Amino acid sequence: MxxxxxxxxxxxxxxxxxxxxxxxxxxxxxxxxxxxxxxxxxxxxxxxxxxxxxxxxxxxxxxxxxxxxxxxVELGPGLIESIYDGIQRPLDVIREKVGDRISRGVEAYALNREKKWQFVPRAKVGDKVAAGDILGTVQETELVEHRIMVPPGVEGTVTEIFSGEATVVDTIAKIETADGVRELSMMQRWPVRQGRPHKEKLPPQEIMVTGQRVIDMFFPVA
Missing domain, CATH: 2.40.30.20 (Elongation Factor Tu (Ef-tu); domain 3)
Structure with missing residues (x-):
C-alpha cells in the first residue's frame, strides 16, 4: 500500500x-x-x-x-434491513464496537459476512446470461425479495449454480465468459459516482405518500 x-x-x-x-x-x-x-x-x-x-x-x-x-458501496442481501451512516457503515455494528458515539476511524463491513441467506436459483446450468439477468432470489424481509443479478460487464454461460444457504461472499454461480470463468457472489461493490446501467426507466404512476410536512414549508400558516 x-x-x-x-x-x-x-x-x-x-x-x-x-x-x-x-x-x-x-x-x-x-x-x-x-x-x-x-x-x-x-x-x-x-x-x-x-x-x-x-x-x-x-x-x-x-x-x-x-x-x-x-x-x-456494497450491494446485496442485508442492505434493505440495515441503517447506515453517510459512508455506509452499519450503525448497529458500530454501536457494538464502540458504543453509542461513533469513534473516528472505526471500520465495519456494510454487509454482514457471516449471516446466511436462503438463495433460490432461477438460472440453470447452460443458460446464456448477461448483465442484469436474474440468477436467483433471496427473501430479505417479509415484503422485500432481493433479486441477485449478473453484474455489469459479465456475459456468458452458466456452468454452476448454487441452491441453499450462503453468505454474501460465497460463490453462488460460475459463468463461462470470453475471458474465462467468473465466480459470482450475492454481493457487488459499486462506485458511488458511477451510475448503475439500466435498460429502461419507468415513469412514476402513483404518488408516494411519505407523511412529510409540507404545509409550513410551501404554505406558511404564520
Missing part, C-alpha cells in the same frame, strides 16, 4: 504529497487513526483530500494510505 505524507490540514480538507499513484476520487486513509477520505483534486504528486470524519489532532507529517479504489 502506497503512503503519502500530510503537508496541510484545514478543517475537513487535507493536502498530502508523495501521492503520485493516487487517482481522482480514490479512497484514502488519513493519519494513524485511518480516517476515511476521498481525493478531490490532484496537482503533480500533491493530493487534496476531503476527509469525511473529524480531523482534530491530525497534522503535517502524518501518513496517508492509498487504497487504489474509488469510494464504493
Amino acid at each position: 502506497a503512503v503519502g505524507r500530510i503537508t496541510k490540514v484545514s478543517g475537513p480538507l487535507v493536502v498530502a504529497e508523495g501521492m503520485q499513484e493516487a487517482k481522482m476520487y480514490d479512497v484514502v486513509r488519513v493519519s494513524e487513526a485511518r480516517l476515511i477520505g476521498e481525493v478531490i483534486e490532484l496537482h503533480g504528486d500533491r493530493a487534496f483530500i476531503q476527509v469525511y470524519e473529524e480531523t482534530g489532532g491530525v497534522g503535517p507529517g502524518e501518513p496517508v494510505y492509498l487504497t487504489g479504489m474509488p469510494l464504493s
